[in-house]
Amino acid sequence: MQYKPNSYEILEAISEFLRKDILNYTKNDEKLSYKTLVSWNMINILMREIDQEEQILINEIHKLSKLLNLTIEIPLTFIQKRERLMELLKMLIKEIKEKKISSPEHPYWKFTKELLKNNLSISNPRYIEK
């Protein structure tokens, strides 16, 4: 078992270091500055992921299993949750292909859009506003 600080807190410290120390230092080197900015952004994404992803996975497993008329148990570990969702998504894709679903009015479309909103809430929260 790892002691404090936890993963989120360490990432937060790295994020601050990149923002306050490194970004300023690299501002005269365009390539290095860009890589540092990308790295800083990715650290912030990881922080949001640690904070929100597991609950998002649980919600998505619930909703998709209901949409596919399945009774699913929510697995215990994070990795198992992710794998379960991937299995369900493959079933969804099979349905989309077989039934040739293409309408924005279809529940599968609406669910998929919500999946993407959840994804973007972590990877780029401001994207939907732009």
Added chain:
Amino acid sequence: MKDEFKNSLENWLSEKFKRQCKIVNLNYLSGGACLENILMEIEFSDNQEHLKLVYRSDTGSTLYASLPRDIEFSILEIVHKRGIKTPRPYFLDENKKFFLMEAIPGKSDVRYITKDPSLNSLRPHLVDQLAENLAKIHSISFENEDLDFLLKINNHKYPFHPSQWALEEMKREVENLDEPHPAMYLVLNWLEENLPQNEKICLVHGDFRTGNFMVSEKGLEGILDWEFAHLGNPDEDLSWFCLKDWRFGQYKKEAGGLIERKTFYELYEKYSGRNIDPHSILFWEVMGNLRWAVGTVAQAERHLKGKTKGIELAAIGRRTAEMEYEMMRLIENAI
């Protein structure tokens, strides 16, 4: 560049120019998707005249749709001959691994082109030049040029249906992805139901966007990166230029982050003599977002498979959802 290779290149250039020359300056430039570009300055021994060239070659991690160097060189020769603003091609290596072209002035930096205040009064003129040159590119077709070599690259028979071909290609690409992307399958179904009809077939740049042309205080200096050029529907270029991801933060200026889409399309129509079909544009913009979404997965894979490791490539994989969201939004707004 290692001394041995530099010496051998100098000898080769001297032979090609039929004049003794040496490389006096070298500068590695940021490449196209997977190519190496080196700016080199040569000096001719007879009169100390200087000439700047760009050396362009493969790096070994080519993307699936990237043309071989000899084909790209042939296209460069055709478009340059037609008066399209692009670097003059000089010489192709006999082993077809690299070519030399004119180094043109200006910058391709997107922040400079879309946001720098020094270009504020120039941008309308730049957009006019882009529309004119794009219309010239699209005027190149089987009616006026031997383009058989481009048919052979993709195993096409003329005539063919560009949107159908693009759809089949995307279906194959999406099926090969490791992770499930339901948005891509929904959109593939929509694309299949909305194929444009009576398509014009001509030369298409394939990656016509801000970042792939050089701009100076005088305006457009040249269109770059012909590695994805192919025969296709010209609306593919028109919509790619307007993709949300190529606006670089200038979201209301849909045409390349430079100007409203309507203005750009009106200019293009004036120069091309062709009326743009909004349905076809929608198809190709949705297709463009799908293509780039698949492209972001491929870029991340280059990092994950160790071909070209780097944080920028790794991070791109977390952007796929943006293009997926945008392609669904386009379809929803059209209905």
